[in-house]
Amino acid sequence: MLSSRAPSHAFSARAGRAPFGAVRPCYRARRQLHVARVADVNEAAFEEQVLKASTPVLVDFWAAWCGPCKLVAPLMDWAEKEYGGKLKVVKVEHDANPALIAKYKVYGLPTLIVFKEGQEVEGSKREGAVTKAMLQQYLTKNGIAK
Amino acid sequence: MMLRACPSATRPAACGRSSRSLVVVRASAEPTDSKNLEIMRKFSEQYAKRSNTYFCVDKSVTAVVIQGLAEHKDTLGAALCPCRHYDDKEAEATQGYWNCPCVPMRERKECHCMLFLTEDNDFAGREQTISMEEIKNGISGMR
Numbered sequence: 001m002l003s004s005r006a007p008s009h010a011f012s013a014r015a016g017r018a019p020f021g022a023v024r025p026c027y028r029a030r031r032q033l034h035v036a037r038v039a040d041v042n043e044a045a046f047e048e049q050v051l052k053a054s055t056p057v058l059v060d061f062w063a064a065w066c067g068p069c070k071l072v073a074p075l076m077d078w079a080e081k082e083y084g085g086k087l088k089v090v091k092v093e094h095d096a097n098p099a100l101i102a103k104y105k106v107y108g109l110p111t112l113i114v115f116k117e118g119q120e121v122e123g124s125k126r127e128g129a130v131t132k133a134m135l136q137q138y139l140t141k142n143g144i145a146k
Numbered sequence: 147m148m149l150r151a152c153p154s155a156t157r158p159a160a161c162g163r164s165s166r167s168l169v170v171v172r173a174s175a176e177p178t179d180s181k182n183l184e185i186m187r188k189f190s191e192q193y194a195k196r197s198n199t200y201f202c203v204d205k206s207v208t209a210v211v212i213q214g215l216a217e218h219k220d221t222l223g224a225a226l227c228p229c230r231h232y233d234d235k236e237a238e239a240t241q242g243y244w245n246c247p248c249v250p251m252r253e254r255k256e257c258h259c260m261l262f263l264t265e266d267n268d269f270a271g272r273e274q275t276i277s278m279e280e281i282k283n284g285i286s287g288m289r
Contacts, residue, residue: 064288065214066229067207068260071269094231101231108258109229128258129269 037077041090043097049090051118056144057088061104061111063095068129069110075135087144114142182216186225187281190215190261193247194274199255199262203271209284211261212276215246229259 038060041049050057060076062069073091080089094101094109104113104120108127113120124142139145190212194201201208214228224239225246232238243249250256255264263270 061231063214063228063231065210065217066259067202067209067211067214068229068258070210070288071202071204071207071260098233102233107231109231129260131268 038080038089038091041092043099046092046097046100049088050115053088053115055086055088056121056142057090057115058139058144059113059115060089060091061094061101061106061109061113062091063093063109066109071129072110072112075130075132078132079135079139083139083144083146086146087139112138114139114144116143182219183213183281184278186212186216186219187276187278189225189246191275194262197247197251197255197262199257199264199274200267200270201273201276202260202263202269204269205271205273205276205280206284207260207269208276209281210288211259212281213285214259227259 039049041059050059058076058079060069060072062073076089076091079087092100094106100106104125106113106125110127110129112124112126112130114124115121121142124138126138130138190201190208193199211228215225218224218226218228218235218239222235222239224242226232226235226239227244227246227248230244232244238244246259247262248257250258251262255262257263260269
């Protein structure tokens, strides 16, 4: 099916004061490498890792050459560490997992969805890049506290 | 550029526990279609200037998107937005809605790839240029 609808662009120009926390880091001097610490999950493992998880799960749907996905990746690592055992974070690459993409109607990337007790938390689907502050607000809004 | 340790004819046969084996490291560049990457680099600069938008303060984001556009141009013949999922990429590339610059960008300056950012966007930098070196630095380690 051709996607003709406009994207629900979650990123607002007014949202957040600075990317990546309170201080805007300088990117000129160092190379940004994509180092993913959270686990990549595929269709075969999704039920076990996400739907049957004992804690809430934040799922990050991403694509290889998606700039905002790269921006968000370190925040996923941060969230998993910051929320300790209260939150599990996993990533799903879109091209390799079309059934999951179709099931959860993911179009724009990155898309974040929170799952609890085997279900998608209603209203938790969010497209677009987020800052750390936005991510914290998003998790709080979806019932996940530190 | 990727460095690979190669088993090489220059590696001497093992001759006891105390011997040190010689590993030859060869530098090899990952294959890239530099023509479309350069085309998309130039397009991005020109369109940013024309639309009064700016690249992301983190230029590796810009670099990644330009690479994604170039890859779609290689494989589909069109610069399909790399920040979306498509049920049928070929059909989408033919239809054109999501070919860069996509309709939301053209109509409302909405680029969810964060390639073209309006001045008031928190992630917007001050630049409308990106060199090939910056692109290659931004995408290195991701292939």
